[in-house]
Amino acid sequence: QKEVEQDPGPLSVPEGAIVSLNCTYSNSAFQYFMWYRQYSRKGPELLMYTYSSGNKEDGRFTAQVDKSSKYISLFIRDSQPSDSATYLCAMGPGNTPLVFGKGTRLSVIA
Amino acid sequence: DGGITQSPKYLFRKEGQNVTLSCEQNLNHDAMYWYRQDPGQGLRLIYYSQIVNDFQKGDIAEGYSVSREKKESFPLTVTSAQKNPTAFYLCASSDWTNTEAFFGQGTRLTVV
Numbered sequence: 274q275k276e277v278e279q280d281p282g283p284l285s286v287p288e289g290a291i292v293s294l295n296c297t298y299s300n301s302a303f304q305y306f307m308w309y310r311q312y313s314r315k316g317p318e319l320l321m322y323t324y325s326s327g328n329k330e331d332g333r334f335t336a337q338v339d340k341s342s343k344y345i346s347l348f349i350r351d352s353q354p355s356d357s358a359t360y361l362c363a364m365g366p367g368n369t370p371l372v373f374g375k376g377t378r379l380s381v382i383a
Numbered sequence: 384d385g386g387i388t389q390s391p392k393y394l395f396r397k398e399g400q401n402v403t404l405s406c407e408q409n410l411n412h413d414a415m416y417w418y419r420q421d422p423g424q425g426l427r428l429i430y431y432s433q434i435v436n437d438f439q440k441g442d443i444a445e446g447y448s449v450s451r452e453k454k455e456s457f458p459l460t461v462t463s464a465q466k467n468p469t470a471f472y473l474c475a476s477s478d479w480t481n482t483e484a485f486f487g488q489g490t491r492l493t494v495v
Contacts, residue, residue: 281423307483307484309486316489319484368480370428370484371484373426374425376425
């Protein structure tokens with residue numbers, strides 16, 4: 274079993290839809306959880322950072338962590354064509370490099 | 384302007400040659416990382432360094448070498464021993480907690 278599992282998609286939604294992106298993990302030592310957005314041929318940019326369980330909201334983005342289920346989610350409200358990108362989850366215990374999911378490719382159609 | 388600078392953006396290498404990819408950061412971060420990205424593979428860790436003059440192998444270190452002589456710089460050499468070097472290479476840095484990692488814009492290496 275891989276440490277971090279992420280559905281690669283592709284995921285295609287109409288503009289204005291609510292998008293749900295998810296990752297599962299197996300290592301109970303993971304305490305820090307991140308979501309990155311990567312546009313084609315660019316480096317990933319940090320979108321959301323959460324510590325431990327709970328929700329965190331930033332504009333149209335909400336990150337959710339459920340440590341009991343080892344499951345994290347990123348919700349995008351009112352999705353826009355500019356949200357079309359690959360979304361990578363990343364996580365770690367805090368003293369070793371982050372472990373990344375393979376990324377989910379999202380297309381938002383106008 | 385704080386950030387991570389990778390150069391060059393595109394690099395072409397002949398088979399059998401060594402090439403060095405540059406990574407510089409001015410974020411005063413202790414930790415630096417090199418990742419390789421292939422289609423459908425996600426990010427795979429090549430090497431990382433938590434402190435100057437020390438570095439550790441990642442999951443796919445064979446055929447690569449690094450140095451960390453200065454806090455700001457973490458160059459990656461792709462040697463001729465790397466059998467399939469064509470890929471997108473990403474450098475990142477973080478503080479000592481290894482949490483929020485910030486990435487450069489990447490170097491696309493192609494073997495010709």
